[in-house]
Amino acid sequence: MPSEDEIAVPSLTSPKSLVLMATTCLTMIASIGSMFIMLPIIGKDLVINPASLKWLVTSYALTSGCxxxxxxRLADIFGRKVVFLVGCLWFIAFTIGCGFATQEGGLTLIIMRALTGIGGAAMIPACIGILAHAFPPSYARTVAFSLFQAAAPCGGVLGMVIGGIVTQYAPISWRALFFVLAGIGGIVFVGAMIVFPKDHDFSEDKRVDWLGALLITAGLVLLLFCLGQGEIAPQQWNTPSFIGWEQYVEAHLNFPPLMKLNLFARGKWKFSAVLLISFLVNGAFSSWQYWATLYYQNYENLSPILTVVRFLPMTVVGFSVNIIFAAVAAHISGYTLITFGCFGTAIASVLFALISPDAVYWAFGFPAAIFDVLGADIIMAGGSLYVSLVAMPEEQSLAGGVFNTITQVVLPCISDNY
Structure with missing residues (x-):
């Protein structure tokens, strides 16, 4: 394998690199755009039962994560750019459909959100593989992945900001957010057509383990359903089929499994440790954001725009943290960064657990917003970078898919407890 000095590393300031990074960041922002801020308004407009309102968030996260x-895997086999572009068109089409949903009870909107999530699921792992191929291991890759992962929490906050503004001021209220997201998707599609590199054949074996794909997708759906509705699920936690099948494929068949199980043992099991930490921290981050929104709107009776104002510090801090991370990642121990990130998100949760309704925003809400995104951004940036380092070139998108599955499946678990 050539050394880092022998690999041509593109300049971060070149127009192509800038547009490529901007396109991937916009992809994350469009796919993560938060709906939390609009839930009460949508519920009133479409007469949605409060028990069903959670599915506006859960349906997207469920299909996207699963x-x-x-x-x-398909991106690694058939081409990351192709899979990305198809997923982007799918995302745009059904996002526009969400904006036209009018059925009372919200069933049409829920179905549209679920179908939109499939497009997001195609774009995110393809982006990770494209970034890993475009930027070999170097400082440039650290910056690229830091910015990409910064777009996740920043995208959630920006989604809340845009959602709050359009809900309160746009003539079509909450529907405007979906048209804005579709517009961002259109920009992403054009950018990807222009700057994403041509697909390379990393995988010689083009066969797909469709049974494994069916088992993992169905297994994740059942798992998430059990986490939220476990008391009524007939099998509850009994969904080990995928692991058993993949083990059988690797051991007994001359056929490429959907995912090699030794991926979890990479780096002396550090890969698995990173996944577990990312799952827990992202769960705490998303939980805080979800319940903080409900606290401000339902308990303090604040308008959407005033609720948005209380989340604005997260955008600035989130972006700043990832810029700083890119500069210091090579000089500070990964253990130190991870520990600091975990403590940051934990402090945010403790602050809201102890919040006094009579206290000013600056006493609890402001520091909690800062610490919450501080911890999540450090873990997401560091985790995605580590995953790209331990994954082989032919499995970059798959490994990215594993990482983002772990960080996204937590959302249905949270909203199912609403």
Missing amino acids: FLLLFG
Whole structure:
């Protein structure tokens, strides 16, 4: 394998690199755009039962999280740019459909959101593989992945900001957010057509383990359903089929499995440790954001725009943290960064657990917003970078899909407890 000095590393300031990074960041922002801020308004407009309102968030996260592995593998086999562009068109089409949903009870909107999530599942792992190929291991890759992962929490906050503004001021209220997201998707599609590199044949074996894909997708759906509705699920936690099948394929068949199980043992099991930490921290981050929104709107009776104002510090801090991370990652121990990130998100949760309704925003809400995104951004940036380092070139998108599956499946678990 050539050394880092022998690999041509593109300049971060070149127009192509800048547009490529901007396109991938916009992809993350479009796919993560938060709906939390609009839930009360949508519920009133479409007369949605409060018990069903959670599915506006859960349906997207469910399909997006459950299809990431499949599309990650397909991107590695058939081409990351092709899979990305198809997923982007799918995302745009059904996002526009969400804006036209009018059925009372919200069933049409929920179905549209679920179908939109499939497009997001195709784009995210393809982006990770494209970034890993475009930027070999170097400082440039650290910056690229830091910016990409910064777009996740920043995208959630920006989604809340845009959602709050359009909900309160746009003539078509909450529907405007979906048209804005579709517009961002259109920009992403054009950018990807221009700057994403031509697909390379990393995988010689083009066969797909469709049974494994069916098992992992169905297994994740059942798992998430059990986490939220476990008391009524007939099998509850009994969904080990995928692991058993993949083990059988690797051991007894001359056929490429959907995912090699030794991926979890990479780096002396550090890969698995990173996944577990990312799952827990992202769960705490998303939980805080979800319940903080409900606290401000339902308990303090604040308008959407005033609720948005209380989340604005997260955007600035989130972006700043990832810029700083890119500069210091090579000089500070990964253990130190991870520990600091975990403590940051934990402090945010403790602050809201102890919040006094009579206290000013600056006493609890402001520091909690800062610490919450501080911890999540450090873990997401560091985790995605590590995953790209331990994954082989032919499995970059798949490994990225595994990482983002772990960080996204937590959302249905949270909203199912609403």
